[in-house]
Amino acid sequence: MSAPIPLGMVGGGEGAFIGAVHRIAARMDGQFRLVAGALSSDAERAAASAQALGLERSYGDFRQMAQAEAERPDGIRAVSIVTPNHLHAPVAVAFLDAGIHVICDKPLAATQEQARQIADAAARSSARFFLTHNYCALPMIREARAIVAEGGIGDLRLVQAEYLQGWLAEDVRSKQADWRTDPAQAGAGAIGDIGTHAWQLAAFVTGQTPTAISADLSSMVAGRRVDDDVRAALRYTSGARGGIWASQVAMGCENGLSLRLFGTDGALEWRLEDAERLLFTPKGQPPRILTRAQDRSASFRTPPGHPEGYLEGFANLYTDIAAVIRGDEAPLSRLPGLAEGLSGMAFIAAAQDSSVRGGAWTPVRP
């Protein structure tokens, strides 16, 4: 194993959820060492969080951090962005412009304008941009993609991707809930927070992106200013049809991400809450329960039957990113990045547009 790559983080201070996830994922396989951070926009809290985490360098301002780290010979080579969505763009631009690789949480941005800013910065930068759609790094998802790619289900006909949570079924107040339900910080509601995951997962496994959608966005909780339930019908140029259903008011659901595909020669079914199994039904044969014993991506650390899950999937992303940073471009074909981010933003825009226009079929323009 080579020496760990020095990593920075923006956002993710005390009480953050996704910041802690990124830190464990970066650490799990020993490929990264978190050394610097601007963990909060409040310099004092940033410093306190940095100390609690044992970081070597704490910054009160992410622009200053980008510049300082770029100048140090031992500066960070990559930064994890785990802020609310509206800060993705300024932070990503700062680090991309400083030539530092960016590992950004999803969705890409809070607005289309911000998304374009990131795209522009990525275009002019020598550094790479990665987007942590972590679920596509799970072994059975990678195997599902391989099965589809080799024709295991024939021509795709039907896609159903769902992401059902119940934690916002009431008017919850918490650090996590507050920014996610604030249009200014989040940009969109459930469609951005989890709908883009479903969108990306379906695209990753099928290798196809819908070209038109008919959507219905709702806000079920009184006073909520963003959507909390999204239902979209999908059309593909191949003739396939599909649906996405994302909800944060599905009472009792914890993290119900699932994907079902039906083709002319077979079917696939997968659920995050049973992530280590993939149901594969070849035409005319009984369903087979695939496990990591059948996975060919080798995206795991332990033998089948030793459950790996969310954090391990996230770590798969980080480990692939480390390989890319070290010069191996092979993982790029399975790593989500700017294109996936822009596609997700196009999905959000088309769905919002269709919903306003009474469910009219609306082209998705990435």
Add this chain to the structure above:
Amino acid sequence: MSAPIPLGMVGGGEGAFIGAVHRIAARMDGQFRLVAGALSSDAERAAASAQALGLERSYGDFRQMAQAEAERPDGIRAVSIVTPNHLHAPVAVAFLDAGIHVICDKPLAATQEQARQIADAAARSSARFFLTHNYCALPMIREARAIVAEGGIGDLRLVQAEYLQGWLAEDVRSKQADWRTDPAQAGAGAIGDIGTHAWQLAAFVTGQTPTAISADLSSMVAGRRVDDDVRAALRYTSGARGGIWASQVAMGCENGLSLRLFGTDGALEWRLEDAERLLFTPKGQPPRILTRAQDRSASFRTPPGHPEGYLEGFANLYTDIAAVIRGDEAPLSRLPGLAEGLSGMAFIAAAQDSSVRGGAWTPVRP
């Protein structure tokens, strides 16, 4: 137990699927005795089938049968109609006009015009009209309805009803497939054959019927003249939203009927292929796996854990119908009939209309 009620059947000769199901269902609890039939439009084949089944009286023509049976003192008191959809109306009208109760398979009819004919006949008849939406007679579905009715999930927010089959994923030829994919005999495709089941099941359990839908109907198999995949978004006057997905090209699915409900105070989930369990999640509590041990409808014959299923559910309908025929009106509140049939026809019409108009929200007018 009273003496079995004499029953007739129209359709359901040699090789029929649903005719045999009705016969077992009628016989299971000993409430009916099948004595007469017009099992085929071909008089010779009708007679052969009648003899094979040991019927006492065989008719080559259903109108003649209706008249003759009405005149006999020991004539049938009810008739099961198990023909292709386009014959439901003439047969039902003949028997209703003869004062004989009708137990008709779903959907109500092949066309709106035929549906109206049945409605008119029912209005002028002293006899009753029952529609065999059999799934709503399963014990856990009856229990689900009771839970919703008593406020167990609070105000309904989200409904998802699915009915996925794969048997028409190819251009199959068989007695069953042929009439179901012939517009003249079936009227509609998957939406009529199984979509109406999903529609009725959702309405039965929630106690609400959507008032507008946005739908997308497809024919996935080359040359198919009816829809084989239907996706519909639903809106309720209560503010609830929902979806129906019915498909007969979902490769590998056998009979995948399912229902999920989310409300302000809880959630329910049920799948036909695990019909004896109902997942009930009250707000803030872990999901509970309800079985017949918790069912209050007593719609079963054996203790919990002794699996009952499709035929038993169908028999529950027949046993309730027998009670009604014998004068007990209590089961009427849970027996599907004309209203459910007309609602299903309205669903078909609205979905077809919306699909043609690019997914436009379309009122459902029963």
Add this chain to the structure above:
Amino acid sequence: MSAPIPLGMVGGGEGAFIGAVHRIAARMDGQFRLVAGALSSDAERAAASAQALGLERSYGDFRQMAQAEAERPDGIRAVSIVTPNHLHAPVAVAFLDAGIHVICDKPLAATQEQARQIADAAARSSARFFLTHNYCALPMIREARAIVAEGGIGDLRLVQAEYLQGWLAEDVRSKQADWRTDPAQAGAGAIGDIGTHAWQLAAFVTGQTPTAISADLSSMVAGRRVDDDVRAALRYTSGARGGIWASQVAMGCENGLSLRLFGTDGALEWRLEDAERLLFTPKGQPPRILTRAQDRSASFRTPPGHPEGYLEGFANLYTDIAAVIRGDEAPLSRLPGLAEGLSGMAFIAAAQDSSVRGGAWTPVRP
């Protein structure tokens, strides 16, 4: 379909569980018509029950019934015995001696002596003796047996059969519980009532019977006079090993019958509460979920995905028995009868003996 075979019943009056099950099973496929009964040892209650069920002939005494029916030209050709265990022998002997086929509920008898009486009567009778180990007539069990027989799992190594119920976890008083926990009527406790089912199921599917067992019988509920929990280790002459665990104090279990087999070339797993699925894992391949779509015994009435269960399995037995009575001997190879009954009695005796002798390995002598 031929005319229904006239059937009689002994036991099974008002409030009986298994009597009603036999009646539905006999009626389901139209192969039998229940015409006569001695439904209770109390003549008056027998008559009341017979009238409620619409029987043509009621007897207050089973010996009188056997004689009278044997003499009638239209007399019953078979009798279902659904009494408590201690009456199986006298009733079976009476009808076998009258030349009337016997369909007897399990276990064979309450004592070894009674079992021998039945065996002797069967040996001297022209009539057949059937034992309703109903679970072996379920389609996926028949398919499991076929897979084992054709070498699908190779040489058998490990067997685990379980039958877990919780309904006797407390000192319940009911018609069902009372005789089952009375040594005089039941002979044995859980081991006879459900342990013999597990024993027979394992033998039916594997084609092998253990030759020695080491058992531990307990009575967990204070005051209980029969065993309510049985754990037995099994040894086969083939070198296979196994276990049976039967309990009626497994709180929360409804009817938890299951079977797991592991061989040199594959594995099978089945659970009654998910009876329509059979998990088959060929060596080196992922598990396959077999359904009735793969069943080759055609032991069902509806397409796969239309759940059939306990009553249908029971009806499969009756329908096979009807075929045998009509002269077709083919079903005999899959119908449980005297041999299975004697094997079950040998299992009970060996287990009781081993348990008393501190778990010593004890030969099973059928």
Add this chain to the structure above:
Amino acid sequence: MSAPIPLGMVGGGEGAFIGAVHRIAARMDGQFRLVAGALSSDAERAAASAQALGLERSYGDFRQMAQAEAERPDGIRAVSIVTPNHLHAPVAVAFLDAGIHVICDKPLAATQEQARQIADAAARSSARFFLTHNYCALPMIREARAIVAEGGIGDLRLVQAEYLQGWLAEDVRSKQADWRTDPAQAGAGAIGDIGTHAWQLAAFVTGQTPTAISADLSSMVAGRRVDDDVRAALRYTSGARGGIWASQVAMGCENGLSLRLFGTDGALEWRLEDAERLLFTPKGQPPRILTRAQDRSASFRTPPGHPEGYLEGFANLYTDIAAVIRGDEAPLSRLPGLAEGLSGMAFIAAAQDSSVRGGAWTPVRP
């Protein structure tokens, strides 16, 4: 977070399974930093492995390592022992005698004599001894224990612990298989490798240890010199009964650890391959599916529905151990150590003894 505790490792070089697991577990929560190792008994390979892992100090000999590290002011404070079983004792003794905490993989040792050596060393040492029975650190297992402790299932009646694997169903040759099937290195076969896990898990959750067992050990694969299938009946002084079934020839099973408990007031069921759910059935109520949303041990890093598993459970142990090393004794009550190791050795001895003596009930003497 305090600075990571310096950690050493003995064993776990190139190609090792459990060494890598310990390393990830130690690193996951940032509580340990692996700095020194004697990763192989071959000094050259040890050095190569140490360099590949980026260790600061590599030793060719574990005794030398213990001494050197004890003398360094920045020496390791704990050592992970991930060698084959027969080396546990010499290594553990060396480090305990050097005052360095020991984190030892299970089972405790290959022989009773070695187990005693460890016990003696632990008794005279100021350092602590931990045994990585990792499964007891999973959140739902900790919750199960809490439920039992607070009387949630009443008085324990029945226990069933199973650990089924299939990877040794054939005469496999690999680094992992070779030492595990060598009596000299492993001491025992399946009973030691996985049977002790089942034994410890049952004891951890129930709070009770069986006092007598009746066992049957087999070697199913020709030429195998250790047991590969174990079946044991259990008796507790409380009157409870139980069973353990551990097998490494259960074709198709990956890592099938499970636990079922039945008491006078409820039941619990858990399976490793669905580790994030715990089925809890209170008396007279439907089963409840508990998840981490109900877990009170807070032994996780992400919200419920984000699957955590094997590595996270292992990391829970390491994080608790770090807390103890830092002076917090609270986690000791849930951390397995010497007592659990000795209990496991007593289980192995009693089972082997009972099996040889024809299943005779044999006292377990820890």
